[in-house]
Amino acid sequence: xxxxxxxxxxxxxxxxxxxxxxxxxxxxxxxxxxxxxxxxxxxxxxxxxxxxxxxxxxxxxxxxxxxxxxxxxxxxxxxxxxxxxxxxxxxxxxxxxxxxxxxxxxxxxxxxxxxxxxxxxxxxxxxxxxxxxxxxxxxxxxxxxxxxxxxxxxxxxx
Numbered sequence: 001x002x003x004x005x006x007x008x009x010x011x012x013x014x015x016x017x018x019x020x021x022x023x024x025x026x027x028x029x030x031x032x033x034x035x036x037x038x039x040x041x042x043x044x045x046x047x048x049x050x051x052x053x054x055x056x057x058x059x060x061x062x063x064x065x066x067x068x069x070x071x072x073x074x075x076x077x078x079x080x081x082x083x084x085x086x087x088x089x090x091x092x093x094x095x096x097x098x099x100x101x102x103x104x105x106x107x108x109x110x111x112x113x114x115x116x117x118x119x120x121x122x123x124x125x126x127x128x129x130x131x132x133x134x135x136x137x138x139x140x141x142x143x144x145x146x147x148x149x150x151x152x153x154x155x156x157x158x
């Protein structure tokens with residue numbers, strides 16, 4: 001099954017029912033090509049094709065790495081997805097990108113590729129204002145998500 005999935009991924013035709021069927025049958029995920037691309041790197045170029053977003057959502061649920069680096073450019077999988085969705089006007093693409101961004105730590109947004117560009121710097125320079133604000137909000141939330149718990153524990157210790 002893994003070899004079928006791997007071969008299928010390399011054809012870059014990962015937007016149809018066969019991909020969904022392979023995933024439903026628990027095909028191995030986080031398969032990396034010799035170029036260092038995982039499923040998200042490969043689907044990124046086709047994310048706006050019919051059915052690709054649905055496959056990407058399944059891959060996300062299956063735990064495909066968003067921080068894997070390709071060998072050629074050293075782009076994270078999330079960066080590759082962002083390159084092809086950050087300006088999409090359709091809300092489903094923005095929602096998916098935001099879900100992916102939430103799945104990683106803000107420090108992962110600062111991983112730079114060979115050109116010295118990180119997800120954070122790319123969004124700050126090229127992203128829509130809504131996405132820039134989203135990054136700020138998520139970073140704030142993640143920095144403070146355990147703050148209330150720490151204060152509560154300190155209160156109990158007194």
